[in-house]
Structure formats: C-alpha cells, structure tokens
Amino acid sequence: MAKGMTTERGVGDETHQRVPDGGPHTPDGHLTTNQGVRISDNQNQLKAGPRGPVLLEDFVLREKIFHFDHERIPERIVHARGSAAHGYFEAYEAAARLSKADLFQRPGEKTPVFVRFSTVAGGAGSVDTPRDVRGFAVKFYTQEGNWDLVGNNIPVFFIQDAIKFPDLIHSVKMEADRGYPQSASAHDTFWDFISLMPEATHMIMWAMSDRTIPR
Incomplete structure (x- = not known):
C-alpha cells in the first residue's frame, strides 16, 4: 500500500483505498483516469448494494474495459502486408x-x-x-x-463499379476454412468471379504479366 493511504473495510470485508492527498509527483502519488481524474484504485467496481449488479456509472471500469477491448488492432482488409x-x-x-x-x-x-x-x-x-x-x-x-x-502499380482495375469491390476481395482472399492460399489468385473462387466479369479481362492480362511478380 502506498505511503499516505488508509484502508477501510466494506460490508463484504473488501478493502477500499482512499485517494491520497499528495499530488501526482509527490512520494504519495495517485492513480488517475485518462482525463486526469484522481481515483483510489482500479481493482474494485461499483455495484448496486453488497450483492447487486455492476453499475454502468463506474467510469473507471468502463475506461479499463475499453482499453482491454482495443488492445488488438485488426489487420487491414487489403494491403495488409x-x-x-x-x-x-x-x-x-x-x-x-x-x-x-x-x-x-x-x-x-x-x-x-x-x-x-x-x-x-x-x-x-x-x-x-x-x-x-x-x-x-x-x-x-x-x-x-x-x-x-x-x-x-497497374493503370486499370478488375471492376468498374465500386459496389463489386467487396465481392472481388472476398473472391481473391484466402479460403476462410483453410487459410490458404495467401496473397495469390490460385483458387476457384477468384476465377469464378473473373469468369462472370467480362470487364476484368483487361486487368487479368496485366495480372498474368511480369508486372505482378517481383523481379
């Protein structure tokens, strides 16, 4: 327990801490929220009574859970690598x-x-x-x-209408149940899509050229 803190027992015999009187740069120190609000601790959540539900008014809990839920940044749908x-x-x-x-x-x-x-x-x-x-x-x-x-790096594209873009990307992405192939068009879903899109012919000629392989 940090210097300057005192404890008291709640009705469930749990330990509560008081916010110390010292400033953030004093030996006492204290926790704050992202907005600088001083708090006693981030280990106890507010409840409606000794056995009641957790209260949404507990902004310390909400802030902590918010950070937890955003620890992982989803990868980009396209151009992830x-x-x-x-x-x-x-x-x-x-x-x-x-x-x-x-x-x-x-x-x-x-x-x-x-x-x-x-x-x-x-x-x-x-x-x-x-x-x-x-x-x-x-x-x-x-x-x-x-x-x-x-x-x-190619001056044309597979589709004319933006509404088809999700379909194109879904067709060329890895198979959802297999996880392969990665970053390639060597599976049936892509060629099914291309076969139904005459407007993609020009782009396919580019895609099958040396422009799409490292040299």
Whole structure:
C-alpha cells in the first residue's frame, strides 16, 4: 500500500483505498483516469448494494474495459502486408506556376515523407513473392497538412463499379476454412468471379504479366 493511504473495510470485508492527498509527483502519488481524474484504485467496481449488479456509472471500469477491448488492432482488409521507409522530398526549383501544393513553393525546402509498398490480397503474415498487384502509399508532411498519394502499380482495375469491390476481395482472399492460399489468385473462387466479369479481362492480362511478380 502506498505511503499516505488508509484502508477501510466494506460490508463484504473488501478493502477500499482512499485517494491520497499528495499530488501526482509527490512520494504519495495517485492513480488517475485518462482525463486526469484522481481515483483510489482500479481493482474494485461499483455495484448496486453488497450483492447487486455492476453499475454502468463506474467510469473507471468502463475506461479499463475499453482499453482491454482495443488492445488488438485488426489487420487491414487489403494491403495488409507492406514495407515502408521515411525520407524527405526536396524541391530543387519552385513550381508555383504549376501547382499550389505547399511542397512545390520554395526551392531547397525539405518536406518529410513516408512511403509504403504493399501487396494487396495477402494477410499480415504473407510473403512478398506471390503474384499479386502491388500498392503504394506516399504521405507528404507539408506545412499546410498531410498530402496522401495512393495507388496500384497497374493503370486499370478488375471492376468498374465500386459496389463489386467487396465481392472481388472476398473472391481473391484466402479460403476462410483453410487459410490458404495467401496473397495469390490460385483458387476457384477468384476465377469464378473473373469468369462472370467480362470487364476484368483487361486487368487479368496485366495480372498474368511480369508486372505482378517481383523481379
């Protein structure tokens, strides 16, 4: 028990702690919520009476459970596997007559940039080598805010209408009951989808070229 704390017994003989009088940087110290509210402890929850249900008004409990429920970040649906690097963009000459973007206004100025390259269909544990479309994402940290450029390494796509995108991705993802293949289109569901989508023919010719394999 921290110095300066006293205890008292509840009706169930449980131990309760009082909030110490010292500040957060004193030897006494104390717990706080994310908003800085001082609390006695985060080991006891409020209940309606000795044997009653837990109360939703217990914001300490809600905050603790909220953190617990968000410890795992779900992987991306697409482009889950990627590699990236930090760097900078330097404009050797001003290009104000061509663009109003901040990073082109002043010669010699260096703008921090982050670039990520990825595969599309594979999960977070997949490898870089399968035949797959490659994606890129470039983020410029300009003085006027962040500027994002994203795209794929192929100028066309499988579908024309965005409403078909979930169907396309479901068809190319790994089999839900098997977990394979990873980041590849070598299974029937993908080719079933393609066979019913004449508009995908152009993209398939690109996908079966060297553009979708590392060289």
